[in-house]
Amino acid sequence: MLGTLFLCAKIFYKYANISQLLWLVKPVAIWISLLTNAEMYWDDSSGYVFPSHGICIEKSCSGYNMLLICFSMLSYLILQFRKNISKLFAWILACILTYVVCIISNSVRIILSILFSTKLPSLWIPYREMVHQGIGVFTNILFLIITFLFFQYLFKTTTAHEKSA
Numbered sequence: 001m002l003g004t005l006f007l008c009a010k011i012f013y014k015y016a017n018i019s020q021l022l023w024l025v026k027p028v029a030i031w032i033s034l035l036t037n038a039e040m041y042w043d044d045s046s047g048y049v050f051p052s053h054g055i056c057i058e059k060s061c062s063g064y065n066m067l068l069i070c071f072s073m074l075s076y077l078i079l080q081f082r083k084n085i086s087k088l089f090a091w092i093l094a095c096i097l098t099y100v101v102c103i104i105s106n107s108v109r110i111i112l113s114i115l116f117s118t119k120l121p122s123l124w125i126p127y128r129e130m131v132h133q134g135i136g137v138f139t140n141i142l143f144l145i146i147t148f149l150f151f152q153y154l155f156k157t158t159t160a161h162e163k164s165a
Contacts, residue, residue, distance in 0.1 A: 001087070002075055006068060013064050018047045021062045024102070029057050031107040036114060053114050063106035066140045071098040073148055081155035097151070105143035109136055 018025065029048035033040050038052045047058040074094040079087065112135050117124045124131055 002072060006072060009068055016059070018059045018062075019044065021059060021064065024062045024064060024067065024106075025057050027103045028063070028106045028110065031103070032057070032110055032114075035107070035111060054117070055110070055114065057110065061106070061110070063102050063109075063140075066105060066143070067098055067102045069140075070101055070144060070147060071095065073144065074098055074151060077148070077151050077155055081152075101143060101147050105139060108143075109139040112139060 013021075025047055029040055032038065032048075032050065036050075036053065038050050040048050040050050043049050043056070046056050047061070049056045071094055074097050075091055078085070078090040078094055113132055116131055116135065117128075
């Protein structure tokens with residue numbers, strides 16, 4: 001069931017435009033604007049544009065793939081340690097937790113890219129794509145590992161306490 005859901009979500013993403021991913025992009029853009037005190041505007045064809053940073057949060061910056069991986073991971077963890085709850089409730093809980101983790105992760109990823117571009121222009125300018133992708137991979141993997149370890153610990157601890165009671 002989870003595999004089918006994952007596949008359908010990937011097909012949706014393939015054909016989605018930036019407006020259909022607004023639910024994922026807008027909170028990140030708001031955080032970036034607040035944290036960097038930068039003006040932004042919406043462009044229907046590309047996404048949220050930050051002229052002062054020279055960036056645009058577009059479809060590929062939405063964090064959608066991170067969202068799918070994180071959702072799959074959290075669904076697995078919840079169902080592994082909470083066998084007495086329904087799959088529907090587990091997926092709803094996984095959706096909420098995943099959304100929060102992905103908004104934070106994506107915001108951190110973009111802030112780090114902005115910092116690299118402004119603080120290390122000698123590295124950023126010639127290797128922009130490679131550094132940008134490297135920051136994305138590093139940030140996503142780091143957040144997935146932290147999320148996994150945190151929720152694995154949390155679910156194991158609460159399960160152990162329930163068994164001993």
